[in-house]
Structures are given as C-alpha cells and as structure tokens.
Amino acid sequence: MTAMTLGIGLAGMLLSLVALIWFAYRGWSVLLLAPLAAMLAALVSGEPVLAHWTLTFMGSAARFVSQFFPLFLLGALFGKLMEDSGSVDAIAQYMMRKLGARRAVLAVVIGGAIVTYGGVSLFVAFFVLAPMAEALFRSANVPRRLMPAAIALGTSTFTMSALPGTPAIQNAIPMPFFGTTPFAAPGLGVIASAVMIAFGLWWLAREESAARRAGEGFGAETPTANDAELVRERATVSQSFDPAEIEHGSVSASGPPFGVAIVPLVVVVGLNFAMNVLILPRIDASYLSEPRWGSTTLGAVSGVWGVLVALAVAIVVLAMLNRARLPLLRASVDAGANASVLPVLSVGSLVGYGAVIAALPAFEAVREWVLGIGGGPLVSLAVATNLLAALTGSASGGLTIALDALGHTYLELAAAHHIDPALLHRVAVMSSGTLDSLPHNGAVVTLLAVCGTTHKQSYRDIVVVAVVGALIALAVVIVLGSLFGSF
Structure with a gap:
C-alpha cells in the first residue's frame, strides 16, 4: 500500500467516524447512520461498497445479535x-427508611448498586431512583x-x-472471545469496586461539605426540557433498555415487602x-464441537x-411472588x-460499522x-477499548468493536505473555466503562x-465519580494484574 493510498484510507475512516458522532449526537438513528458511515469509509478507500454493507456489516451485526439478543431480551424483561x-x-x-x-x-448509592447488580436495567433504575434521591436530598438539604x-x-x-458476576451486558461481551465467565478475576474486581466506591463517596462528601459551608441547599425546582425522541436515540446505543417503553405496562400501586422484593x-x-462455577463446568458438552453447533466449545x-438461566429463573420467581401486583402482566x-429490540439493533449496527472499518486495508x-502502545497487552487493550467507547458513546458498542477487531490478537498476546484470559476480560470490561461517560453518552x-439538572450543573461531578474514579480503579487492576496475575 502506497503512502497516498494509506492516507486516503485513513482520511475516509476519520471522516466516517466524525460523521457518525456528529449526527448521532444530534439524535439521528444509528440504525441508519452506522451503515451510511461505514459505506462512506469503504467508498473513500476504494473498497466494494455493497459487498461491505450486505456481507461485512450485516454479517458482523447479525453475529452480535445472535450472541447477545437473549441477554438483552431477558434483561429488559x-x-x-x-x-x-x-x-x-x-x-x-427501604434504603430511605434505613439510612x-x-x-x-x-442511601442513593447503595440503592442503585443493589438493583443494578441484581440485574435491573440501568434506565429502569434511573426512573425509580431519581424520585427517591430527590426526596432524600430535599430532606437533607x-x-x-x-x-x-x-x-x-x-x-x-x-x-x-467491576463486581464479579454482574449480569450487565458489558460483562458478558468478552466471554465468547476469551472463554471466560462473569466471575472473571473476582479478587481484582472486588478491589476495583472498592476503589470506585471509596473515591466516589469521598468526592461526593467533599462536595456536600463545601456546599454546606457556602450555604448552598437543595435549590429551587429546575426541571430541564426533555426531548423524548432525542434522549431515546442517544440512550439506546449506550444501554440495553428502550426508554420509550418505561411508560407502557402498569406499575403496582403498592409494592411488595423488602424481603420479597429482594428475592429475584x-x-x-x-x-x-x-x-458458571458449579454446574456448567461439570456437564458434558462435547457435542458443541459438531459443525451443526458451530464447532464451538463450552467455554465460549x-x-x-x-x-440466561439466572435471569430466566428470576423472571419466573418474580412473576410468582408478585402475581397479584402485576394485573396487566401481558402488557408488562x-x-x-x-424495550430490548432497538438497543440490541442499535449496538449491532455500531458493531457492523466497526467490522467494516476493521476490514479496510488502512x-x-x-x-x-x-x-505498539507501550506497557504490554493490558495497557494496549485498555487504551483501544477506552477510545472506541468514548468515540461511540457506548460501552457495549466500543467493547465489541475492539474485541471483534483485536480480540483474537490479544488472546494470542496473552498466551505469549502468560496472561490469564480472565485478566483480559476484567481489563476490557472496565475500560469500556470509563470514557464512555462523555457528554454525548x-x-x-x-x-x-430525569434528575432535572443540566450538563453545566452536574456533569463535572459525573466525570469525577464515573470517569476519574473508574480510570483510577482500572490503573490499579492493570498494575496488580501485571505484578500478581489474575486472582
């Protein structure tokens, strides 16, 4: 490849990425933007456009959907x-009463952690936790x-x-690539969680104390304008629940006791x-090596x-315990x-875009x-995933693009450097959840x-607890993993 051809190819990739970010930030659907941006990059690079759209793009998007749609479906349900x-x-x-x-x-932090670690979609948690936080913060000024x-x-x-075993889609994405489980590198995950919690609570306590010294209280009502369609288009590429479905169904007028609520x-x-630890490792899954099952392995x-089994059983238990509280069960x-359909297709489109980019000669x-980034495979993987998550505004999309393009290479490098794939898994997942929290996320x-605030009022604190704290925890995991391996 000549220098001119390489330059043109890189320019086409950059132009397509800028167009994707520019229009996605303004609420244009990624379902349309991603293939158009991919075709633009292919066209500038002199590659066959239709072949890349129907074969490269759609093939990669379809593989993502086939692998992860069941998780999106059961998680949203x-x-x-x-x-x-x-x-x-x-x-x-319950958290309000106890704390x-x-x-x-x-109380807000613990409440959010309980429901999301238990498998509740992030956006469902937002719409429930915001009123709780408002009541607590107003009462405490x-x-x-x-x-x-x-x-x-x-x-x-x-x-x-970070927490081992979390059912978040980000924690599931590396598993087919590295043959790992949701409990990959559990010790490192716990340490990273402790770092994020401690740093975030320290910062919020510091800000609360500073506000009290300055005489700043809860403040007046300042609801922001909410363009529902704009929020929806941005939201569905970053998480696994379509906010448009929040209003559908019927919320019970009286919730269950805390003991019943926590069971699912x-x-x-x-x-x-x-x-993942006791049952599946003991079953005979040799049949998976047959061509009709894709010649795969149990580890993949x-x-x-x-x-999937955990979510499916939890759904049945939840419905049985709360049948009287779900009079419109079918609607719910x-x-x-x-709520699962648009997110999985949106992220799949981002993955298809990444596949086309990865297939271009440049x-x-x-x-x-x-x-070639210094520091070894762990640092290189962290940088690549961070950049892609930041550019796409999607932790799951950026992570899948990175692993689709480089996952096999990192697995080979890990074997050469005697790095446990579980450590790759934890570094990749944590890297996807750092710079994805940019303003366009x-x-x-x-x-x-939902909190009634603006970027100007609240974004700095989000950056500190969700980006800076996560980057510190990621650095700790890379250092400890490099010194002591996965644990």
Missing part, C-alpha cells in the same frame, strides 16, 4: 417486571446538582464493570454463580448460558420484550499503532433529564 411489580421502588424506599436523610448520598453523580456512582460504575435479585446473583458459550411482558496501520443525557 426482568427490569420491566421489577419496576411494574413495585419491587425496585420497595428497595429504594434516612442524614446519609442521603449513601443536599444540592440537587449532586443527584446525578450519586445515582451514576451506584448504577453505572462498579456494578456495571438474590436469585440472579446466586444462580449465576452456581451455573457457558458464560452467556449461565446469565410486552413492554419489557419490546486499518492495518491503526492495528499496528494500537498493538445516552445514559448521561437521560440521567440529567
């Missing part, structure tokens, strides 16, 4: 039933501007990327552990299977199922640059909207 049964609200109210206004920030950061710390940091979450965590699918089920120069836009 579980979250919707938890909301409509009043279970999420019951857990939030009270004196520990308003801690804590500034409203700190609400989004407190909710983000509990829902979008350690429970999404315990089922998700406990059965996920049992399936067991992680996803474990989470339909809303939950529908991408080889990008690959060499990424793999759908979760950030939605969180600010």
Whole structure:
C-alpha cells in the first residue's frame, strides 16, 4: 500500500467516524447512520461498497445479535417486571427508611448498586431512583446538582464493570472471545469496586461539605426540557433498555415487602454463580464441537448460558411472588420484550460499522499503532477499548468493536505473555466503562433529564465519580494484574 493510498484510507475512516458522532449526537438513528458511515469509509478507500454493507456489516451485526439478543431480551424483561411489580421502588424506599436523610448520598448509592447488580436495567433504575434521591436530598438539604453523580456512582460504575458476576451486558461481551465467565478475576474486581466506591463517596462528601459551608441547599425546582425522541436515540446505543417503553405496562400501586422484593435479585446473583462455577463446568458438552453447533466449545458459550438461566429463573420467581401486583402482566411482558429490540439493533449496527472499518486495508496501520502502545497487552487493550467507547458513546458498542477487531490478537498476546484470559476480560470490561461517560453518552443525557439538572450543573461531578474514579480503579487492576496475575 502506497503512502497516498494509506492516507486516503485513513482520511475516509476519520471522516466516517466524525460523521457518525456528529449526527448521532444530534439524535439521528444509528440504525441508519452506522451503515451510511461505514459505506462512506469503504467508498473513500476504494473498497466494494455493497459487498461491505450486505456481507461485512450485516454479517458482523447479525453475529452480535445472535450472541447477545437473549441477554438483552431477558434483561429488559426482568427490569420491566421489577419496576411494574413495585419491587425496585420497595428497595429504594427501604434504603430511605434505613439510612434516612442524614446519609442521603449513601442511601442513593447503595440503592442503585443493589438493583443494578441484581440485574435491573440501568434506565429502569434511573426512573425509580431519581424520585427517591430527590426526596432524600430535599430532606437533607443536599444540592440537587449532586443527584446525578450519586445515582451514576451506584448504577453505572462498579456494578456495571467491576463486581464479579454482574449480569450487565458489558460483562458478558468478552466471554465468547476469551472463554471466560462473569466471575472473571473476582479478587481484582472486588478491589476495583472498592476503589470506585471509596473515591466516589469521598468526592461526593467533599462536595456536600463545601456546599454546606457556602450555604448552598437543595435549590429551587429546575426541571430541564426533555426531548423524548432525542434522549431515546442517544440512550439506546449506550444501554440495553428502550426508554420509550418505561411508560407502557402498569406499575403496582403498592409494592411488595423488602424481603420479597429482594428475592429475584438474590436469585440472579446466586444462580449465576452456581451455573458458571458449579454446574456448567461439570456437564458434558462435547457435542458443541459438531459443525451443526458451530464447532464451538463450552467455554465460549457457558458464560452467556449461565446469565440466561439466572435471569430466566428470576423472571419466573418474580412473576410468582408478585402475581397479584402485576394485573396487566401481558402488557408488562410486552413492554419489557419490546424495550430490548432497538438497543440490541442499535449496538449491532455500531458493531457492523466497526467490522467494516476493521476490514479496510488502512486499518492495518491503526492495528499496528494500537498493538505498539507501550506497557504490554493490558495497557494496549485498555487504551483501544477506552477510545472506541468514548468515540461511540457506548460501552457495549466500543467493547465489541475492539474485541471483534483485536480480540483474537490479544488472546494470542496473552498466551505469549502468560496472561490469564480472565485478566483480559476484567481489563476490557472496565475500560469500556470509563470514557464512555462523555457528554454525548445516552445514559448521561437521560440521567440529567430525569434528575432535572443540566450538563453545566452536574456533569463535572459525573466525570469525577464515573470517569476519574473508574480510570483510577482500572490503573490499579492493570498494575496488580501485571505484578500478581489474575486472582
């Protein structure tokens, strides 16, 4: 490849990426933007456009959907039933009663952590936790501007990327690539979680104290304008629940007792552990090597299977315990199922875009640059995933693009450097959940909207707890993993 050809190819890739970010930030659908941007890059590079669209793009998008749609489906359904049964609200109210206004920030963080680690979709948690946070913060006279950061710390940091066993989609994506489970590198995950929690709570306590010294209280009502369609388009590329379905179904007027509300979450965590650690490793799955099953291995699918079984059983338990609180069960089920479709197709489109970019001749120069980053495979993987998550505004999309393009290469490098694939898994997942929280991220836009604040008021605190804290924890994991390996 000549220098001119390489330059043109790189320019086409950059132009397509800028166009994708520019229009996606303004609410244009990624379902259309991603293939158009991919075809633009192919056209500038002199590659066959239609072949890349129907074969490269659609083939990669279809593989993502076939691998992860069941997780999107059951995850969204579980979250919707938890909301409509009043279970999420019951857990939030319990935390309010137990910790009270004196520990308003801690109550919001713990409440968010419980429901999201138990498998409740992030956006469902946002819409339930925001009223809880508002009541607590008003009672304690804590500034409203700190609400989004407190909710983000509990829902979008350690429970999404660090705590071992989390059913978040980000924690599932590396499993087929590395043959790992949701409990990859559990010790490092716990340490990273402790770092994120401690740093985030320290910052929020510091800000609360500074506000009290300055005489700043909860403040007046300052609801922001909420363009529902704009929020929806941004949100569905960053998480696994379509916010448009929040209003569908019927929320129970009276929630269950806390003991009943928490049972489905315990089922998700406990059965996920049992399936991945105790049950699946002991079954005979040699049949998977046959061509009709894709000539795969148990290690490539067991992680996803474990989470699916855990969510499926939890859904049945949840429906049985709350049947009287779900009078419109069919409507709630339909809303939950529908809420999974647009997110999985949107992320699949981003993955298809990444596949086309990775297939272009000029991408080889990008690959060499990424793999040449100093510090070894862990640092290189962290940088690549961070950049892609930041550019796409999607942790799941950026992570899948990175692993589709370079996952096999990193697995080979890990073997050469005697690195446990479980460590690759944890570094990759944590890297996807750092720089994805930029201003254009759908979760950030939605969180600010439901809390009634603006980027100007609250974004700095979100950056500190969700980006800076996560980067510190990631650095700790890379250092400890490099010194002591995976544990």
